Amino acid sequence: MIRQKYVDEYIELYRSGKVRFNKERELLIEYLEERVLTRDDIYFKDEMIENCIKFGEKWYFELQPFQKFLIAFVFLYWKDKPNTFYRKHLWTFGRGGGKNGLISVVTNFLISELHGVQDYNISIVANSEEQAKTSPDEVHKTIKRNPTLQKAFKTTLTQTVSKRTGSVLKFRTSNGETKDGLRDGAVVFDEIHQYESNKDVRVHISGLGKKLPPREFYIGTDGYVRDGFLDKMKEKSLKVLTGEARVNAIFPFICKLDSDKEIDDPANFEKANPMLSEPRGEYAEGLFSTILDEYDDLEDDPSNREEFMTKRMNLPVTDLEQSVATWEEIEAATEKPMPDLINEECIGCLDFASIRDFTACGLLFRDEDENYIFKTHSFVRKEFADKYYAYSKHAMGEGRQKFAPIREWENQGLLTVVEGATIDPHTIVKWFVDMREHYVIKKIVADNFRLEVLRPLFEEEGFELEIIRNPRAIHSLLAPRIETAFANKKIIFGDNPLMRWYTNNVLVVTKKDGNKEYQKKEPIRRKTDGFQAFVHGMYRADEVSTGGTFAFSDIKF
Template sequence: MGSTSKATRPEWIFDGSEIEDTFGFGERAVDFLRRLKHPKSQTGNFELPLFWERIVRRIYGPCFPNKRRQVRTVFILLPRGARKTTMGAGLALLHTVGWERQPSGQAMVAASAEEDARIAYDEAVSIVSETEWLQGAMKPTESLFYLEHLKSKATFRALASGGKGKLGKTPNFVLADELINWEGENARRNWSAIRTGLNKVPGTLLVIITQAGRGQENLAYELLTYARKVQSGAVEDPSFLPVLFETHPDDDWEDESLWHLVNPGLADGYPDIDGLRTMAREAKERPTERDNFRQFHLNCWLDYSASPFVAMPIYDEGKSELGSFLEDAEANQTPCYLGVDLSSTNDLTAVVAAWGDRENGYTVHPWFFLPKDNIQRKAGRDGVNYPAWEEQGLITLTEGNVVDYHFVEAQIEELAARFNVREIAFDPALARNSISNLLDKGLPVVEFRQGWVSMSPAIAELERAILARRFIHGGNPILRWHFDNIAIRTDTAGNKSFHKGKSKDRIDGAVATAMAVARCAAGDSGRSSYDDFDGDLEEFAYA
């Protein structure tokens, strides 16, 4: 790898230096983990590669003269495929049935969602079930994701950070899993409860294991910022152990030596190097996948707007003049599907029509609406020339300083009278009244929520059409601006959702387009918009 790389990793893990272990607590932690069994291991044993062994020794070895552990908080930043879940379960068991357990102590794994909590619990149960000397020592309660060590009454529990349940009052060990996914008010509240609870008793340990995320307005980035300061020496805090494997946005993501630098498990065959090479080849043509590769496999922390949804030169290939298309669609009564993204009080509202099918592609046409008052201020705020777009007939200004929903409804009625509109898809979040009004008039309105279940397959179909050069949009500059503003958020299952890159960005037209195209595809095939969704539908809730 070139000397210009800004990637970092903890060199103490690889340099063979001595790790303090005056009382042998690091050695006994390693010994406990090595004595465990794991059903998915080729050898049947709990595999402890060198880099994880060194991390464990560094957590438990250094102690004060009174034998109290120096490290109280660990922040581990590792890419996908580093066997974080297995290690998390092993450490939790170390504090439940191993040397670090306390009588009636509480060890917890806090995940972002109940499904992830179940994965953590199942991992711990599978280890216990395979380890002969633990069989009979632990009592599982599957409905609560709960394990109890019968002799000491120490407990292990896996919980969802974003849930409404309490995480416990006095835990002695907490593993916070994939902190990048901890979002929402409940997650923040539970994080505060965790930190407060850990401070109530001596000798507690908080281990954070996560991969890189995006954006800076989140809990994970706040802690990463502190971890970087401790790692660099800008902050002296021996109680906080940073273990950061990360690359910089300027690094050459195609350089395989970089992959090895930040994926310590590659030396032991995980993740699979050939799989990484395949993903890297695909990422060359797909900016979104390139960002996913950099984030999840190279641990590069990105801004939400790191790359566009699709490469804009590819998007621009669909700017062919529509000519008489609208007149022909009207005359022939070609099936048409509308996507509507109603804005909040004073922003853009978008209505997008889509015609076509999955085989031949889609043609779309947008209509935009914006309150007239303070138009110059809005133009300055958003960095675009709204008055010029209004003069060109690309945007309709409605009277007043807030969006006129009744005016938009009237325009939708006109479109339904003009074209063969089969469905009108609304995000119901801001559109309850409009939905009710249009349904009362007999129009074919459907709800299209903005959660993972709805949007992920819609985004996938839209992306497929654009990359296949089967997406015609006529070069509308407002719609292009919205597509260029898209930031893609991808969950750990690979499902995508649209977000603004920056707070001032507008993506309403792109959202409405995805809705219209998705309903067009479903209407053409007779299939539900969820039929091609690869994820676990029970894992995702509507927004």
């Protein structure tokens, strides 16, 4: 078995329980001990490893055990070939873990005379120029601060050149014009979660191999692009670790929580960010404190949970499906009594997406305590209620209620079951006309469906109608406000089990771009119309006065 002291030290930290590993790193150690370190055709260039570490600690910062471990595998060579054993390196862990700092050290060293390879050019690539410049800027500033380094390197804001080797370190954007014909020794791809495919990667690595040994570094924290380039790399990494792919196809250092349940124990944070392992230096202590503060803030602002899990814990939720609020938060919205809102101003809201099953109308008020108060009434087609909820059978004492007690809610005055092939738009407009006798309706906000039918009817009655052309486009905009309001118990539905049902049926889906949509947990029977009407009202909630003083009553409509 080949040995390397920094590799041995890091493995011992894991074996002794001094650091916590996630499953991917546990697999990495098993894979290394069984399939790599047992080989007799490879070796570590210990002198090169020592020089790189000393270079980094002298001019940049004290390197942590995991960083020395990673550096060691950058200089693992074949005995009978001029190439390194690993051409590709994947480093992915939580934000703040020092990926760019380590790349600054490694790339600065690789272009230097200490590496000793002439014209060993390195490109650092990212989707944006700002991100691509992160490490090159750090190298530039480090050299500018140290006269000794200035004797070895010539540096500008665009590139750094080794005076002895002629090697150039520069940044590029993935959509740059000058990609072809590159003659790099190494390429670094930063923020790889943003790559949807390997198209740009292929162009940038096409020139590798002309200068030995070629190296590719893929670094970053996970993101919201699913089935993209990073996901493919993670799949390949797992195959390497489990023996299903070529042993040296990639060196994968993947740090993340094993499950979202581990988030509630801060001791697990180091699974996602190896910088947080004990003993922590000054930087790591500050980072841990920041992450802990962000975790505590989730209690008041749960809308940041996905961002925290993805960027801090490196554990994105694929095709995220969850409720818009906890059941306790939904119950809290229906435990407060409905205030007397007579003569108070409000926003009328309507979800008219389907005229063959449910339609929900509503009025959104606000009070001086910044509560969002929502009165609602729904209309349900009898044929639909019979087919999916056994409405008529239940009235005759036959069968069982299915999915929703429509007749019970009807008896409570929360909805009206109507006859006919569709829900008559005149019925909807009449409800708002009736409500106008008691409340000041500033405008009515509705979705774009059946606009040609609704607009003339509302305008005939003198209502101002605002149409949301793309209802789903406002969901991501409003999600932080809605989720925070639920968490802080700032929503009042009154004693309304129908709204509890509507809200609990909402499926929050986070798309590839990170935007949220409120969909249905079940497409036919679990309706969300009342909640969607509420969302439409929240779109213009700021236009409602909060100066009213409300007395509480049990008024229903």
